[in-house]
Amino acid sequence: MITWYGHACFKVDNVLIDPFIPNPLCNLPYDEVMDGVDVIAITHGHADHLGNAEELSKTYGVPVVANHEISVYLSDRGVEAEGMNIGGTIKINGAKLTMVKAEHSSDISPTISGGVASGFIINDRVYHAGDTGLFGDMELIGEIYAPQVALLPIGGRYTMGIDEALVAIELIYPEIVIPMHYNTFPLIEVDVMEFVKKAEALGVEVVVPNIGEPLDL
Numbered sequence: 001m002i003t004w005y006g007h008a009c010f011k012v013d014n015v016l017i018d019p020f021i022p023n024p025l026c027n028l029p030y031d032e033v034m035d036g037v038d039v040i041a042i043t044h045g046h047a048d049h050l051g052n053a054e055e056l057s058k059t060y061g062v063p064v065v066a067n068h069e070i071s072v073y074l075s076d077r078g079v080e081a082e083g084m085n086i087g088g089t090i091k092i093n094g095a096k097l098t099m100v101k102a103e104h105s106s107d108i109s110p111t112i113s114g115g116v117a118s119g120f121i122i123n124d125r126v127y128h129a130g131d132t133g134l135f136g137d138m139e140l141i142g143e144i145y146a147p148q149v150a151l152l153p154i155g156g157r158y159t160m161g162i163d164e165a166l167v168a169i170e171l172i173y174p175e176i177v178i179p180m181h182y183n184t185f186p187l188i189e190v191d192v193m194e195f196v197k198k199a200e201a202l203g204v205e206v207v208v209p210n211i212g213e214p215l216d217l
C-alpha cells in the first residue's frame with residue numbers, strides 16, 4: 001500500500017518517509033498518518049523532510065532510519081535512530097530499506113550538517129527519490145533494483161522539474177510513477193497534468209494520489 005501525505009511524505013507498507021506533517025497540503029491527525037507505521041525513514045536533513053520525525057518517533061515508539069549524521073543528531077535528542085549510508089541496506093521491523101544516491105544538500109541548520117542527501121528503495125519495490133536533481137546513475141538504480149513504483153520530485157527550483165523527471169523515467173523505467181514535491185508552496189507550483197500526459201506518452205502509468213488515500217500498489 002502507498003499513501004501520499006503531500007510534499008515528499010509517503011507511507012509505503014509500514015514505512016513512513018519524510019514526515020513533514022502537517023504541511024500546506026495535509027493536516028491529517030498524527031494517529032491516522034502513523035497507523036500501521038513501524039519505521040520512519042528520512043531522506044535528508046531539511047525541515048520539510050526531517051519534519052516531525054523526532055516527535056512522531058517519541059510519541060509512537062517507532063525508530064527512525066536515516067544517514068549516519070542525521071541518526072547521530074536524532075540519537076543525541078533521545079530518539080531511537082538507526083544510521084546507514086548510501087549503498088547500504090537495513091532490515092528493520094519487517095521493512096527493508098536500501099539507501100541510494102540523491103543530488104541535493106542535507107543541512108539540518110546552518111551549523112548542523114545532515115550528511116549527504118539520499119533516496120530509498122523500500123521493500124525491493126518502491127523507489128523514493130528524495131529531493132534530487134537528475135543524475136545518470138538513476139539508470140543503475142533501475143537496473144539493480146528494478147523498482148515497480150518510482151516516487152519522483154517534479155516541482156523544480158529545489159529538485160528536478162517536469163522535464164528532468166521525464167528523463168529520469170526513461171533511465172529508471174518503472175511500471176508506475178507517482179509525482180511528488182510540487183504545489184506545496186508557490187515556488188514549486190507546476191501543472192501536474194502536463195507531467196501526467198508527457199510521462200504516460202513514455203509508456204508508464206502515472207498515479208496522482210489523493211492526500212491520505214491509500215493506494216493498493
Ligand code: ZN
Pocket residue numbers: 044046049104105131158
Ligand atoms: Zn531538501
